[in-house]
Amino acid sequence: MIFKIDEIYGEGLDFEVLESKKHFDIDSPECSLTEDVKIQGKLGNTGQEILCNGLLETGLSVTCSRCLGDFSFSVKSKLRVHFLPRVEDANPANEIELNDLDFEQEFYEEGQINLSSPVRDLILLSLPQIRLCKENCAGLCPQCGANLNEKDCGCVKQESCDPRLAVLQQLKDKLK
Numbered sequence: 001m002i003f004k005i006d007e008i009y010g011e012g013l014d015f016e017v018l019e020s021k022k023h024f025d026i027d028s029p030e031c032s033l034t035e036d037v038k039i040q041g042k043l044g045n046t047g048q049e050i051l052c053n054g055l056l057e058t059g060l061s062v063t064c065s066r067c068l069g070d071f072s073f074s075v076k077s078k079l080r081v082h083f084l085p086r087v088e089d090a091n092p093a094n095e096i097e098l099n100d101l102d103f104e105q106e107f108y109e110e111g112q113i114n115l116s117s118p119v120r121d122l123i124l125l126s127l128p129q130i131r132l133c134k135e136n137c138a139g140l141c142p143q144c145g146a147n148l149n150e151k152d153c154g155c156v157k158q159e160s161c162d163p164r165l166a167v168l169q170q171l172k173d174k175l176k
């Protein structure tokens with residue numbers, strides 16, 4: 001996903017790419033790309049800085065955090081990247097401050113930008129921390145491990161361990 005900077009000029013460069021899912025190496029048991037990655041966007045050149053504004057679309061197979069079943073997750077996210085030239089003797093104290101949090105900051109060198117790593121980051125960031133196959137996923141039975149979305153295993157729910165409730169329970173027993 002490399003673009004030569006001298007091909008980005010004037011009104012900018014419109015582009016549309018479909019990159020093979022293998023390119024991104026997102027292939028773990030918990031999360032893997034199931035579709036190639038489509039990006040449609042525009043590159044602008046301000047002289048030194050390159051701005052990429054686009055829309056990324058792809059699909060993932062993701063493991064549910066609650067029931068551990070796999071489900072498909074569609075990604076449709078805005079890709080906004082701000083490329084700056086990499087300066088060889090950059091002093092860390094002079095690092096450019098992120099003033100536009102809407103854009104991911106990247107560096108370019110040798111007259112070309114590479115969208116691969118910002119695209120990969122965006123795909124992974126589009127996943128929520130808690131990944132649920134459906135909002136009301138019932139999860140697994142803590143006792144027998146059955147998937148409660150598929151069947152009611154019939155296990156009796158464990159008593160609450162809340163000490164305040166335990167005190168109430170003792171009172172109730174005394175009253176019997």
Ligand SMILES: [Zn+2]
Pocket residue numbers: 064065066067068069132133134137138139
């Ligand atoms: Zn689930």
Ligand SMILES: [Zn+2]
Pocket residue numbers: 141142143144145146153154155
């Ligand atoms: Zn059970």
